[in-house]
Amino acid sequence: xxxxxxxxxxxxxxxxxxxxxxxxxxxxxxxxxxxxxxxxxxxxxxxxxxxxxxxxxxxxxxxxxxxxxxxxxxxxxxxxxxxxxxxxxxxxxxxxxxxxxxxxxxxxxxxxxxxxxxxxxxxxxxxxxxxxxxxxxxxxxxxxxxxxxxxxxxxxxxxxxxxxxxxxxxxxxxxxxxxxxxxxxxxxxxxxxxxxxxxxxxxxxxxxxxxxxxxxxxxxxxxxxxxxxxxxxxxxxxxxxxxxxxxxxxxxxxxxxxxxxxxxxxxxxxxxxxxxxxxxxxxxxxxxxxxxxxxxxxxxxxxxxxxxxxxxxxxxxxxxxxxxxxxxxxxxxxxxxxxxxxxxxxxxxxxxxxxxxxxxxxxxxxxxxxxxxxxxxxxxxxxxxxxxxxxxxxxxxxxxxxxxxxxxxxxxxxxxxxxxxxxxxxxxxx
Amino acid sequence: xxxxxxxxxxxxxxxxxxxxxxxxxxxxxxxxxxxxxxxxxxxxxxxxxxxxxxxxxxxxxxxxxxxxxxxxxxxxxxxxxxxxxxxxxxxxxxxxxxxxxxxxxxxxxxxxxxxxxxxxxxxxxxxxxxxxxxxxxxxxxxxxxxxxxxxxxxxxxxxxxxxxxxxxxxxxxxxxxxxxxxxxxxxxxxxxxxxxxxxxxxxxxxxxxxxxxxxxxxxxxxxxxxxxxxxxxxxxxxxxxxxxxxxxxxxxxxxxxxxxxx
Numbered sequence: 001x002x003x004x005x006x007x008x009x010x011x012x013x014x015x016x017x018x019x020x021x022x023x024x025x026x027x028x029x030x031x032x033x034x035x036x037x038x039x040x041x042x043x044x045x046x047x048x049x050x051x052x053x054x055x056x057x058x059x060x061x062x063x064x065x066x067x068x069x070x071x072x073x074x075x076x077x078x079x080x081x082x083x084x085x086x087x088x089x090x091x092x093x094x095x096x097x098x099x100x101x102x103x104x105x106x107x108x109x110x111x112x113x114x115x116x117x118x119x120x121x122x123x124x125x126x127x128x129x130x131x132x133x134x135x136x137x138x139x140x141x142x143x144x145x146x147x148x149x150x151x152x153x154x155x156x157x158x159x160x161x162x163x164x165x166x167x168x169x170x171x172x173x174x175x176x177x178x179x180x181x182x183x184x185x186x187x188x189x190x191x192x193x194x195x196x197x198x199x200x201x202x203x204x205x206x207x208x209x210x211x212x213x214x215x216x217x218x219x220x221x222x223x224x225x226x227x228x229x230x231x232x233x234x235x236x237x238x239x240x241x242x243x244x245x246x247x248x249x250x251x252x253x254x255x256x257x258x259x260x261x262x263x264x265x266x267x268x269x270x271x272x273x274x275x276x277x278x279x280x281x282x283x284x285x286x287x288x289x290x291x292x293x294x295x296x297x298x299x300x301x302x303x304x305x306x307x308x309x310x311x312x313x314x315x316x317x318x319x320x321x322x323x324x325x326x327x328x329x330x331x332x333x334x335x336x337x338x339x340x341x342x343x344x345x346x347x348x349x350x351x352x353x354x355x356x357x358x359x360x361x362x363x364x365x366x367x368x369x370x371x372x373x374x375x376x377x378x379x380x381x382x383x384x385x386x387x388x389x390x391x392x393x394x395x396x397x398x399x400x401x402x403x404x405x406x407x408x409x410x411x412x413x414x415x416x417x418x419x420x421x422x423x424x425x426x427x428x429x430x
Numbered sequence: 431x432x433x434x435x436x437x438x439x440x441x442x443x444x445x446x447x448x449x450x451x452x453x454x455x456x457x458x459x460x461x462x463x464x465x466x467x468x469x470x471x472x473x474x475x476x477x478x479x480x481x482x483x484x485x486x487x488x489x490x491x492x493x494x495x496x497x498x499x500x501x502x503x504x505x506x507x508x509x510x511x512x513x514x515x516x517x518x519x520x521x522x523x524x525x526x527x528x529x530x531x532x533x534x535x536x537x538x539x540x541x542x543x544x545x546x547x548x549x550x551x552x553x554x555x556x557x558x559x560x561x562x563x564x565x566x567x568x569x570x571x572x573x574x575x576x577x578x579x580x581x582x583x584x585x586x587x588x589x590x591x592x593x594x595x596x597x598x599x600x601x602x603x604x605x606x607x608x609x610x611x612x613x614x615x616x617x618x619x620x621x622x623x624x625x626x627x628x629x630x631x632x633x634x635x636x637x638x639x640x641x642x643x644x645x646x647x648x649x650x651x652x653x654x655x656x657x658x659x660x661x662x663x664x665x666x667x668x669x670x671x672x673x674x675x676x677x678x679x680x681x682x683x684x685x686x687x688x689x690x691x692x
Binding site for chain 1: 485487511512513516517521522524528529530531532533534536537540541542544545547549550551554555557561565568569573582585586588604605608
């Protein structure tokens with residue numbers, strides 16, 4: 001039996017090898033050089049065996065991996081050498097004092113980060129943390145509400161442009177009145193959040209009846225419309241050139257030099273991330289959050305349970321958009337320059353990818369996914385040209401082997417005192 | 431409460447047309463307070479369509495649906511949205527189970543109690559004392575419902591992982607959580623074994639007797655229908671062909687013809 005299977009697998013791998021050779025032949029074997037108007041085709045036969053060997057091994061390994069994956073559920077309880085370690089860590093983390101210590105250490109590490117690693121790394125981290133806020137916001141829409149939004153960058157743009165336009169049109173009067181322009185940032189934060197919410201509601205109105213693919217396409221179009229409007233409203237938004245010299249936030253009326261300003265923004269964004277996590281966690285574990293999840297699971301049943309879908313969808317988009325607006329302001333303040341190119345479809349896709357890789361509907365997933373997706377490319381610059389390829393492979397691998405993401409959500413468990421006649425209950429534990 | 435024979439649900443001349451198909455043709459029926467009533471008929475007779483018209487999934491083409499849960503005047507509910515109709519006290523289950531399958535059993539029931547709570551987004555974020563108490567009450571009440579339905583041991587289980595019979599029961603538990611006066615069960619025992627069916631039969635009786643919930647059910651399992659229901663409506667090709675107590679229905683030649691063919 002085993003021999004037969006093995007032979008089958010080898011045959012399949014050989015077939016795939018042939019396919020790869022055909023597929024890659026024009027790229028890796030043929031080389032066309034154009035000299036003086038005539039094309040010269042050279043055949044590099046030497047690369048042929050390399051393609052053959054690599055594709056054969058890769059396809060065999062892939063088949064094996066798929067096979068292993070499909071049988072993984074059967075022996076779920078099987079203990080590996082790592083199991084006791086995993087259990088010990090889980091047990092330790094379940095205890096409150098230990099969890100507190102871990103949290104404190106983490107906070108301390110976060111606090112000293114800019115001093116320990118300098119401005120370069122601080123700036124990278126700020127960008128990554130902006131993505132964390134975005135991912136947490138989109139996670140409300142996609143992860144909880146189940147509404148696939150491909151136009152999320154539009155809200156990000158709305159936030160950034162709110163700050164930019166405030167600076168452009170209100171800033172001069174600040175300057176002439178002698179008020180520190182650094183205050184604008186703080187004024188922009190709530191305004192941007194609010195305007196993004198308004199846009200979120202505006203977008204949700206036409207898409208109330210849509211779901212799935214249709215919703216994705218409309219939101220995609222919405223994202224592009226916002227970008228095009230920004231690009232073509234030159235007199236107001238500066239068109240493709242955008243808005244520059246946006247002020248960084250000042251520390252209590254004190255203008256900081258760029259390095260200190262970066263540190264300051266870093267702390268601001270950390271506080272915003274913590275605020276976001278706090279709010280999103282509370283929403284997730286509440287009546288509102290459960291209603292959103294019910295909508296994701298089954299709209300018809302959700303409505304039959306008395307939940308108002310219209311209201312639910314409005315609040316989903318509004319809640320998601322708010323965080324994108326906030327993140328936009330921080331981006332504008334960090335880079336001091338914004339133009340429509342920062343808010344393309346690619347940005348929306350990146351945030352979505354962060355959620356999928358981290359774990360849809362999971363807060364640690366959104367954080368982890370965003371950090372991975374933003375930090376790794378910065379530190380693996382030499383591989384930059386293969387970035388998209390690596391993203392693609394990573395997505396496929398994760399969707400097949402870990403469909404719940406790298407950091408899946410732990411659903412809340414409720415405990416009840418079984419002996420008690422009156423169910424006293426439930427100290428709910430996370 | 432004074433007049434136990436007053437209909438709490440009255441459907442008059444209901445028709446539902448899909449394109450050229452008349453799925454329901456001039457159906458009138460009523461449900462009295464406190465009874466268990468069955469709606470039977472061959473496949474495609476329009477039973478689920480009637481449920482969908484009652485619960486607002488479809489807007490009936492013609493006719494009216496009215497409810498009168500209390501002593502007040504009857505209220506028309508046709509054309510209202512499903513969530514509004516649910517709030518008025520009509521809850522349903524689905525023929526093909528529609529649980530919130532990635533959520534836990536308790537959470538499924540908690541969603542059923544959505545409208546017994548108030549907390550909005552800001553309350554959820556601030557989580558003041560009132561909200562926490564409300565949340566705790568919600569958990570306790572939901573737990574209580576699950577105990578009644580014999581699902582207490584599954585509380586933290588993901589709904590998707592429940593045994594089939596338990597999933598059907600959970601759907602009923604979730605519907606009960608919305609505090610209905612009328613419960614519409616769409617094939618509650620489909621796919622269950624005889625033992626599970628017997629258990630559910632008891633549950634249905636209990637729901638009526640203890641919770642004072644009137645029940646209208648669609649079912650193909652004739653032993654359940656005959657045992658549990660007090661009155662039966664028979665539907666064929668979108669028309670009502672018979673109405674009466676189980677004994678009469680069993681021997682009604684029209685019904686036999688509809689089920690067995692000529």
